[in-house]
Amino acid sequence: MSAHTKSVAIFDTTLRDGMQGLEINYSLEDKLSIAKKLDEIGIDYIEGGFPLSNDKEAAFFNHCKSMSFSHAKIASFGSTRKPGGKAESDGHIRALLEAQTPVVVIVGKTWMAHVEKVLGTTAKENLAMIADSISFLKREGREVVFDLEHFFDGYKDHRDYALEVLKTASHAGADVLVPCDTNGGTLPHEVSAIYEDLKSQSLAPLGGHFHNDCGTAVANSLAAVQGGAVHIQGTINGWGERCGNANLCAIMPNLTLKMGYHAACADHMEKLTSLSRFVAEKANIIPDKRQPYVGIASFSHKAGQHADVILKAAHLMEHLDGSLVGNHRQVLLSELAGKSTIVEKMKKYGSFEKNHPAVETLIRTLKDKENDGYEYEAAEGSFDLLMRQALGEYKQLIELKNYHLESYKTANAQSKTVGRMFLSDQGREVMGAAVCIGPVETLDGSLRDALSPHYPFLDGLRLTDYRVRVLNPESASAAKVRVFITSTNGDEEWTTVGVNENIVEASWEALVDSYEYYYNNHYEELPPEAR
Ligand SMILES: CC(=O)SCCNC(=O)CCNC(=O)[C@H](O)C(C)(C)COP(=O)(O)OP(=O)(O)OC[C@H]1O[C@@H](n2cnc3c(N)ncnc32)[C@H](O)[C@@H]1OP(=O)(O)O
Numbered sequence: 307m308s309a310h311t312k313s314v315a316i317f318d319t320t321l322r323d324g325m326q327g328l329e330i331n332y333s334l335e336d337k338l339s340i341a342k343k344l345d346e347i348g349i350d351y352i353e354g355g356f357p358l359s360n361d362k363e364a365a366f367f368n369h370c371k372s373m374s375f376s377h378a379k380i381a382s383f384g385s386t387r388k389p390g391g392k393a394e395s396d397g398h399i400r401a402l403l404e405a406q407t408p409v410v411v412i413v414g415k416t417w418m419a420h421v422e423k424v425l426g427t428t429a430k431e432n433l434a435m436i437a438d439s440i441s442f443l444k445r446e447g448r449e450v451v452f453d454l455e456h457f458f459d460g461y462k463d464h465r466d467y468a469l470e471v472l473k474t475a476s477h478a479g480a481d482v483l484v485p486c487d488t489n490g491g492t493l494p495h496e497v498s499a500i501y502e503d504l505k506s507q508s509l510a511p512l513g514g515h516f517h518n519d520c521g522t523a524v525a526n527s528l529a530a531v532q533g534g535a536v537h538i539q540g541t542i543n544g545w546g547e548r549c550g551n552a553n554l555c556a557i558m559p560n561l562t563l564k565m566g567y568h569a570a571c572a573d574h575m576e577k578l579t580s581l582s583r584f585v586a587e588k589a590n591i592i593p594d595k596r597q598p599y600v601g602i603a604s605f606s607h608k609a610g611q612h613a614d615v616i617l618k619a620a621h622l623m624e625h626l627d628g629s630l631v632g633n634h635r636q637v638l639l640s641e642l643a644g645k646s647t648i649v650e651k652m653k654k655y656g657s658f659e660k661n662h663p664a665v666e667t668l669i670r671t672l673k674d675k676e677n678d679g680y681e682y683e684a685a686e687g688s689f690d691l692l693m694r695q696a697l698g699e700y701k702q703l704i705e706l707k708n709y710h711l712e713s714y715k716t717a718n719a720q721s722k723t724v725g726r727m728f729l730s731d732q733g734r735e736v737m738g739a740a741v742c743i744g745p746v747e748t749l750d751g752s753l754r755d756a757l758s759p760h761y762p763f764l765d766g767l768r769l770t771d772y773r774v775r776v777l778n779p780e781s782a783s784a785a786k787v788r789v790f791i792t793s794t795n796g797d798e799e800w801t802t803v804g805v806n807e808n809i810v811e812a813s814w815e816a817l818v819d820s821y822e823y824y825y826n827n828h829y830e831e832l833p834p835e836a837r
Pocket residue numbers: 323326356358359360385386387388389413414415424425455488547
């Protein structure tokens with residue numbers, strides 16, 4: 307890592323450009339709660355929205371007036387004045403003033419083709435629009451961020467005009483000039499070359515705003531910073547217009563933990579993973595497991611040889627300690643595991659060498675069962691029982707003698723399933739019965755009916771998820787299925803697995819594992835009569 311004394315301001319546009327993303331819509335309350343979280347992690351600027359656009363956007367700024375932010379400055383966003391008009395009476399500029407934010411962002415055209423075809427005005431009038439808008443807002447006491455829309459395309463098409471736009475904005479008093487890669491088509495080597503060229507110009511400080519249409523928004527942002535940018539814009543999780551914006555969840559740790567730049571967020575990087583998931587929850591989007599730094603896969607190791615390195619020297623297998631960004635390491639169980647993975651999982655029961663007989667048994671069992679269709683990566687509850695069996699520490703709760711299910715339906719009525727079950731419990735025969743809608747619910751009901759009088763803890767357990775996957779669909783109705791059941795006691799959650807050609811039997815297996823997992827792991831806490 308090279309040490310810099312250089313600072314970079316992190317400018318978050320999750321609540322403005324982020325809202326321009328497909329299927330992203332934050333309510334006013336969401337926006338306010340996200341803004342608070344962005345402040346807590348040390349984001350320097352929070353672009354809250356486009357106040358002219360709609361009432362919700364304007365309301366955000368009204369609410370912000372009575373909120374306190376410990377570090378971040380709130381920024382409102384709008385365009386330069388319209389061609390031929392005056393800044394002081396322009397709707398965009400008035401809306402920015404009414405937002406009463408200390409910082410305002412105005413976007414202006416840099417690409418001549420846009421000036422002519424989109425604004426329908428002249429190169430000269432566009433420069434006047436930019437100069438008037440910035441100087442008016444500066445006279446009104448605002449910190450002004452000037453976003454140069456389509457800067458990179460404009461530069462490639464007509465360098466002199468793009469430079470003229472930069473100089474005009476700089477002379478008008480903009481505090482920072484932000485070249486924007488609006489259509490996301492620029493590559494890192496182009497960013498580097500263009501920022502190198504800009505170094506010889508006498509300008510206000512430069513920033514950078516990149517979109518991810520070539521998958522290079524983060525790389526472009528880092529290239530811009532290396533090329534002299536002192537302000538970088540992006541969104542949490544990289545969500546934004548089209549393919550998204552530069553992802554701050556990668557930019558912030560790259561700059562502060564790897565490249566040695568100063569930023570206020572550097573002191574709070576351990577909050578990054580939870581911020582990413584908080585925003586995902588507000589966006590109602592399932593977090594991307596494979597997202598760098600913050601995804602649950604980022605520090606998850608599956609290959610046996612990799613798990614072996616983790617056991618011996620974890621830092622040789624990971625580019626960074628995941629806890630620095632609030633993430634954590636996992637070693638995944640699978641057919642690709644080796645004995646190191648088993649040793650890692652068995653740490654719960656003590657320290658074992660790879661040549662311990664239980665380790666040998668478990669690696670064989672794991673591979674055989676995975677070959678048979680079981681999957682333990684997401685069902686560690688069932689694997690826990692296999693470990694206990696291999697160590698001779700397993701306590702059986704459920705010994706089936708038989709179950710009987712019968713589904714019936716009469717015209718126009720809901721179908722029902724009647725179930726009856728006989729179990730052997732410490733030499734006694736116990737019977738349970740239930741009538742529910744589906745067979746799995748009926749199995750569960752019958753099992754609880756039989757055992758709850760003797761094991762009241764069963765009443766405190768709930769099934770929270772039931773998932774079925776057909777393993778060989780080509781076998782049609784004779785296909786094998788894998789069932790996952792997730793259960794909870796209110797505090798912890800665990801998942802178990804069953805596999806069979808019969809979905810009821812696969813469910814039974816996962817159900818039995820679910821109750822036995824709890825029984826084995828809480829045995830010592832149970833009253834003597836429930837053991
Ligand atoms: C690159 C970016 O991400 S910029 C941010 C873009 N974000 C958004 O557009 C989201 C919010 N936008 C909105 O709510 C609406 O588009 C509004 C309220 C801003 C404008 O709505 P309307 O007045 O109906 O205009 P419409 O959206 O159809 O067209 C955009 C107008 O802005 C003008 N415009 C575009 N860029 C600029 C600029 N830099 N300076 C001045 N005017 C501009 C266009 O020329 C067009 O004007 P015209 O109607 O006179 O031709």
